[in-house]
Amino acid sequence: MENANRDSQIGMQLPNPHLANMTKDNLYHLGMSRTSHDLPALFGDVKFVCLGGSARRMENFAYFIGQELGVLSTNERPPNLASNSERFVLYKAGPVLSANVCIYEHGIGVPSMLVVLHEILKMLHYAGSSEVTFIRIGTCGGIGVPPGSVIVSNAAVNGKLEHTYETVVLGKGIQRPINVDQELASEIHSCSRTEDPFSVILGKTYCTDDFFEGQARTGGAVCDINDGDEHRFLKQLDSEGVKNIEMESAGFFALCHKAGVKCGVVCVTFIDRLSTEDVPTDTDILSEWTQRPQILVARFIKKQLTNGV
Known part of the structure; x- marks a missing residue:
């Protein structure tokens, strides 16, 4: 769907002047874009991003932190918000995002981690998130x-x-x-x-x-x-x-x-x-x-x- 909020107030400021003109930015490795997803509605309240190695581990962390914060019920598993992607997973529990840094097919270390980090930073920039802390x-x-x-x-x-x-x-x-x-x-x-x-x-x-x-x-x-x-x-x-x-x-x-x-x-x-x-x-x-x-x-x-x- 067309994202009616894509021109809403930008929160997190990134040192890339080209982003101002990327109204249709496709966050390919996360399986979402500024036009296909309402990024402010989905991620505008995010305050913490936790990145880890495996997809399963980060799903489990999302469930764990969701229980700790009281935003997920006992049997409620958070959905993968990057389900359109075959590379990374993205879960949300209240103001906490949980994502993996190792690409499904292959990947360990800085290169694959930087791919998802760049796209999450841009995603939160477009969402209007502010004062976000990243933790690996x-x-x-x-x-x-x-x-x-x-x-x-x-x-x-x-x-x-x-x-x-x-x-x-x-x-x-x-x-x-x-x-x-x-x-x-x-x-x-x-x-x-x-x-x-x-x-x-x-x-x-x-x-x-x-x-x-x-x-x-x-x-x-x-x-x-x-x-x-x-x-x-x-x-x-x-x-x-x-x-x-x-x-x-x-x-x-x-x-x-x-x-x-x-x-x-x-x-x-x-x-x-x-x-x-x-x-x-x-x-x-x-x-x-x-x-x-x-x-x-x-x-x-x-x-x-x-x-x-």
Whole structure:
């Protein structure tokens, strides 16, 4: 249907002057557009966007936060608002959006995450949303912390241990700073409780473009390093305050900062890389650990909404 509200007041301001002329903008990877959906009616009240890896995990989070906020009944599952897409899912529970960052067919890490992040930012811009906080909820490898620990990133570096993320535009590399909102990280961290059966740790995140060689693993299909190289590098990361390794934070922090929105990263560790490469095979344990950052983020969201955010 024609979106009668597409010219309504714009809320979130994005640093792209071309958007002013894109009245029919097709958000292809979300399966919606400014003309096919009433974006202000659907998303104008959004205050939090939570991004995670798998579609199922983010559906479960939407149900969980919906229960916590009292906006979904016990047996009510939120609909996938991106059902016209074969790539991403999008669920809404009150003022909270929940979306996956890994494309169905393939995809892990910054590239697929940036696709959905660009389109959600534009979607909320067109919807007139304002003061929106983005939070990535994920899993990771730990450095010197017990498996099952939750890491709240208070810094992040790229694969070269630099505080910048490089994107290539018109054949040239552009360096964008990886800026972390320290106040937001501290607020999320403060939502931990002494009775929690897991630690919540503020720490630096090492973000790579590869799961194997990029993370100093010797078990990939090809390898040019030895076990000693791996151990020395992991010890170096530990000495520099790195607490976890994952594959999205650099691009996430850089794009959100460029777009002018607050963001944070909260991940649970599956292993301590200083001790082992073997991820636990007990699916019940992994499922319980996966819920830990969701619990922490849900507490943060409830606290913010209670305080009138």
